Amino acid sequence: MKKLLSLAMAATLAFSVVACGGTDNTQNNDNAAPEASEDAGSTDAASDAATEGDVSSSYNGVLKVGGIGPTTGGAAVYGKAVMNAANLAVEEINAAGGVNGMELQFQFEDDEHDAEKSVNAYNTLKDWGMQMLMGTVTSTPCTAVVNESAKDNMFHLTPSGSAVESIAQPNAFRVCFSDPNQGAASAQYIGENGIATKVAVIYDSSDVYSSGIYEKFAAESANQGIEIVAQGAFTADNKTDFSQQLQAAKDAGAELVFLPIYYTEASVILKQAAGMNYEPIFFGCDGLDGLLAVEGFDTSLAEGVMLLTPFAADAEDEKTKNFVAAYQAAYGEIPNQFAADAYDAMYIIKAAAEQAGITADMSVSDMCEGMKTAMTQITVDGLTGEGITWDAEGEPSKSPKAVKITDGVYTAM
Amino acid sequence: MKKLSKTTKSNLITYGIVVVAYLVCEILMRTGHMSSLMKGILVPLCIYAILAVSLNLTVGILGELSLGHAGFMCVGAFTGAVFSKCTVEMIAVPGLRFLLALLVGIVCAGICGILIGIPVLRLRGDYLAIVTLAFGEIIKNLVNAIYFGMDKNGLHFSMKDSIALGLEPDGVIIIKGAQGITGTPTDSNFTIGVILLLITLIIVINLVHSRTGRAIMAIRDNRIAAESIGINITKYKILAFSVSAALAGAAGVLYAHNLSTLTALPKNFGYNMSIMILVFVVLGGIGSIRGSMIAAVILTLLPELLRALNEYRMLIYAVVLIAIMIFTWSPKGIALRERYSLAKLLKRREKEVQ
The missing domain is CATH 3.40.50.2300 (Response regulator)
Structure with missing residues (x-):
């Protein structure tokens, strides 16, 4: 037992010596x-x-x-x-x-x-x-x-x-893109293409990316004639149930739900929306990229989801x-x-x-x-x-x- | 020369280690022999050492388990950073500004410590662990929900979003919810860190060896006996706990002024961080001030020095944790240490010389 212990100690020592040696090299x-x-x-x-x-x-x-x-x-x-x-x-x-x-x-x-x-x-x-x-x-x-x-x-x-x-x-x-740019670009895209005028937003207020996009989206949508009729925030600690936010969006008559969030939460939202027979247009940013790869997610629910993204892996161009x-x-x-x-x-x-x-x-x-x-x-x-x-x-x-x-x-x- | 008592000697060794380490680092830095990595990690080393020493006051001396030390650090960090950002134009001297920010952070963290301590420390059992665990998480989430701004009309506050602040065009947002505080002046440096560490050591060591410290340790060892000889248990418990919290606040202020960005993530102010500090204390030896300081330094340095091993470094880190645990806590490890301890080897040599 004692031998084993001393062996372990020696090994630890050797590791630390190796580690120190490593830094010396980089220093040189x-x-x-x-x-x-x-x-x-x-x-x-x-x-x-x-x-x-x-x-x-x-x-x-x-x-x-x-x-x-x-x-x-x-x-x-x-x-x-x-x-x-x-x-x-x-x-x-x-x-x-x-x-x-x-x-x-x-x-x-x-x-x-x-x-x-x-x-x-x-x-x-x-x-x-x-x-x-x-x-x-x-x-x-x-x-x-x-x-x-x-x-x-x-x-x-x-x-x-x-x-x-x-x-x-x-x-x-x-x-x-910067977060605000994505928010502004989304609002412009929705406004210019006349996709919807009554919009609900569900976003993660504890996440930098999500709240950054939302703030600029809210500011820009005023210029685009888009009305934000409901906004539901959630945080990293309660992101398993979105029925409340979805119900609020439904009651307010939102034609489009903007989701500046990551795909894991979005897959839950899509599932719950389908469960309550609420079928607005869902619109997201590049965080939704990866939605189709979520394990156990019925991809037919994602049908018609729009997202602004700089890259899609199954694009047809040569590059x-x-x-x-x-x-x-x-x-x-x-x-x-x-x-x-x-x-x-x-x-x-x-x-x-x-x-x-x-x-x-x-x-x-x-x-x-x-x-x-x-x-x-x-x-x-x-x-x-x-x-x-x-x-x-x-x-x-x-x-x-x-x-x-x-x-x-x-x-x- | 008057003979020093054993505790004084031990305390002087603790201070000596810090001073010598500081001098060695300064000399290496001045002569250009220090890698950029080491230069960058010196302040975090001081921060973690302060945290470990201050938590040892609660865990080792008071004998209560606290799982929310990162929460107090978070309070100190955010209040200190907010103060610095608000006054960055008013107070031009970085040293003075940092000192005031430090005081603000310490006081706020200390008040939180007292507020938590008043109800919880009256109870027996593990309630402090439960409440501090919750406190740490609450603080983290609270900070993530706060929007705080300043313009010519004064200060603005909201829990909704930054648009709700209604700032004038010239206003600045100080805390931006989850995005935290960016652009805090980086006022802290290694010298300040070491001075703070020394002050922490002086406070903790002197407290431990004072009349108050003996009362606190008496409560730890036997609550009923302590009560029977007239020690005000709640008072001493709250005192030790709030000092510990205030010192964690000081570490938080140092942390906030080391990097230009400050966000309350689970990684830096969450439960994991509290456990991390507890690991420093346990592995350094509960109750041993010097031990927790050294453990904090070694365990913070290790993952950085092992970077060459890429993903395996966390594996090695775990092995080292187990090795240290055996070395400091197992009966066999203690026997081994006693047999080969430095003091004994020196004594044996002295005998041989005689």
Whole structure:
């Protein structure tokens, strides 16, 4: 017994030694990185050749891009999708000759969807020698990290951090729509196409995404001649029964129910609405993407549901088809919208870096300045939109796509 | 030289550890030998150490189980952050502003502690655990429902949504429901964190070794005996509990001013966080102030240092938890520790020298 105990203690000690060793290494890298890049990246290239074979010797230096997102915990689905899709894009870009002749290296760190952990992940990536950041996947951690990246003046592109504050700093840009934009776009879409004038909203008041969309939707619908006749809020702690909210919507005579929420709750709402013979038009945002994949959900209930989403995995265009096929081959699942955002983000970085003429020996801050200007000049055709452009604030300009569920598949409207 | 008593010596070692750790970190930082990760995690280390030490006052010294420590931290964090955001233009000196925010946070968390303590600490049994558990969850949900704004007409408050605040165009929303507070000035730094940790240690250690502390421990050990010799049980219980809550509030203020964003998620202010702090205390040794501080530092650092192992790090974390538990609590572990303890080894060597 005593032997066993001492063995366990020794093992723990060994682990901690290994862990300390690990940090020491990264520390050395940190110190070595600037020197290496001053030598036109020759040492970097040499060390990479040792680890990755002869292929990298043909590259002209290395561009290190870091990624942050939750790969464990409740929001792990999003982080993993981003990590997988980004890796896929990096492989493709490197196979096609890299960025400006530089090899793209990508490292992804877990943040458990926590602001504090996210800053830790950012600092870990800095120790690794990150030159640009493609993250953070979720909004609140992104808001914390953007302040840190602004201090270092590091180029920051978030694939899916949709809160307004997530890109409050001048060094930050995003691929997805911001929450308010989605709300406004939804109201405009409903108003301009004359889908309904009496609208009920059911939203999650404890969720940043949901309440962000709702507020802007409410503000914009006044301009569009839409009347919000009922609004039912729920919180993360009571999201199993929506009959009360649905009854209120029914009594108020709402023709359309707007659902700026995620698909899990939406599937419950659809089921309960069918149970009480209430058949309005259901309209949602990109959070509803994934509705058809909910386990045990009768997809016929989702018939006629409309949603504004930048990406639908079964779209018919060449790009989406190729991406979905490649993603499925590599990871065995159908990519969601987060994956598409991340895939686009890598190509956006490539396009902007080539526009700005980024080279491996530039400092992080110089890169950021170059990228900031280049971002406002480029136009990118991606999975999540055609001809996407950016303003200096970092907001993308692209037209939202509306899809309708007919016969169990998303079809463009 | 006058011989120091055993407790004074032990206390000095505790302070010494903090001071030495601070100096080492400062030197490493000044000479540029510290990784960015370490630089970033120094303040959280102080926060968790303060939380662990303050919870030890309730769990170890008072002998009551509290499962809502994160709730008090949440109260401190939000009141402190609201104060800082309201006065960011009025008080230009970051140090003074932080100090005042700290006081606001401490007082609010302390009042919550007293309010909870008055009815609950009169009871015997596990009622404090039940009520604090509920308190933590209530606070988290309450904060998520509050909308609070400021414009030239004054302060506005709503529980509905930010439109209902009816702010003037120049108004700013301070708490935006679930989106929490963004843009809190990041006033805290490592030096402030260490000073706060030292103050926490001084308060807790001195309280424990005072007349009041002995009364509190007497209540823990035998309530009836303590009552029979005339100790006012409710008074001392509330005192210890509210001091513990107030110190958690201080940690919360530090937390709020470390990152620019503050939201009440289950992850940072929920039940899990309270349990996490309790784990620090239990693994560091219930009643051992120094132990809970060290456990908090090690267990916060570990997942970060193990990042290289990706998803396996949580597995290793669990193994380490079990290993520490055996080392600190099992009878065999205690025997092993006694046999190979540092003090004994030193003594043996002294004997050999003689």
